[in-house]
Amino acid sequence: MRARRRRTRITRAALLHDAWTEVIAHPSRAVLSSLGTVLGVAVLLASVGTAESASAHIVGLVDDLAARQVQVYNASESAFDRDPARRFGFDAVERVERIDGVERAATYSRLANVAIRSGTPEPRPAPQDAAVVSTSGDLTSAVGATVDGADLTGRGERPVAVVGRALARSLALADLERAPTVLLDGLAVRVIGVMEDVETRPDLLNAVVIPDELARTNFGLTAPSTVLVTVRLNAAKVVADQLPLALQPSGLAKFEVVRPPAPEVLRAGVAQQTRGLLLALGLLCLALGAVGIANTTLVSVLERRPEIGLRRSLGGRRSDVVLHFLTESAIVGAVGAVVGAALGVLATVVVARAQGWDPRIQPAWLLASPLLGIAVGVLAGLYPAIRSGTIEPIEALRAGAG
């Protein structure tokens, strides 16, 4: 007669049920084991969620302004490029505003070596970094500024100027009602407005802005150096493609057109920048969580040697015992991750609301959390589980009373 060699194997359902029962039978052990994973996943999701909410908010702001600005730089004034067929001229704004998708445009040229002084009885020189800028078109809107007083639109070559708030303060200019003046290379120019709250060209706060015509007739400006174009959202690329030909139909132009990155690229970039550090922090916490599970499971394996001996005596193989401990740590990891994900979402909502942002978190992160927890649990439980399989059953049974 031969010994029966029927294969026995614990069913998957029984393994899962047995491991789950063991986990919930020791709630304090389970809580301690999962604490690291709870914390790790919570920080991870809070990091990702906060970064996404913040980047969505930032991109929203940028969309409204920078993402709608295209700049065109004129060809240089070298002998070759001075050819009018290669450059745009003073009619640039008129030409640009014909393009569909353009909301407004303005020229912007910094005039070199123009001395600025206040037109007061005792003229006061402007700071070194003050500049004279000439423009045509709606510069105020193009740079997202406000002007106290009047702006330059339609002023032709009359000697008028708008002065940045900082420069006005430096020159101690009188109130606009008293018709203050500034001297540009000795030419008295009346200040009709003060520019402030400049969003995209902060240098204008320290500048005297005059009309292009005045710059051409008095300061030798041959052509605008830059055109600032404000376009409708998402129209930047289309407009940028059309700008060179619109500005110079000869096709010989050598303009440099600078447009903002596409919103989705910008969004991804901002998200990546803001997420990177927080993500690293979350992963570090998760790694610490894994160490926590590994440590608690290892201690648990040593404490549960009599149970290991019992399981072996009941027909459990080494692999069954290893699998049992792995399943327990996977359960602890999964449960910890679910709790951690809930806390992470809560933290995201609280932080986002406190900052006035719309809370955002990718659903994929929520779905992936339990899987991440299982992976952490299995990885962390691997060494202790293998250790459990090396414990000799006789030795284990001698280790304690049940």
Added chain:
Amino acid sequence: MTALVEAVDVVRRFGATTVLREVSLRVDVGDRVAIVGQSGSGKSTLLHLLGLMDRPTSGEIRFDGVDLAGHRERDRAAIRARDVGFVFQAFHLLGRRTVIENVETGLLYQGVGSRERRERALAALADVGLSHRIDALPTTLSGGERQRVAVARALAQGSRLLLADEPTGNLDRGSTRRLLDLLDRVVGPSMAFVVVTHDQVVAERAARVYRMDDGVLGPEGG
């Protein structure tokens, strides 16, 4: 007739210490065997070898006539799961599991479904008179009741060989008598029972009694 389990010239050494010296023992279905001896004489080691929990240094452990000493662990585990039940002095119950969960644990490694596990566990607990304590935790049971749970766990497995290592070592006189009465009742003619004990009261219930003395097995009084 083939023995259910048989040790043939078994030697077991742990390092330089020889614990069993060419021990032979045959146990047939229906046998009730007691092994007495002093602590450290090697009787528990023999029990573990018979239960396939350990391997001999030399000699054979035959189960149903097949020497399993050199067999793969999974084959030996399969026989332990189906044919061998253990009752330990220290009970070895899972402290945070209920009585019925403990008994069901005995069936985990047989690949039995949950419903069958529950039915067999309930039947075994009825056999040992603990139907009313199925949801109790072991910590709330007396020593005698805990040992009855351990017996129920072995019975639920449907084991043909029941091995008991000092089963009354932690019990008082009354509980010892009740446990022995229970074992007399539940160990049927299709099973074999081997008990290792210090206790003469336990040994007196066996049909055959052996004495282990410094790793050598001989008949009691022989």
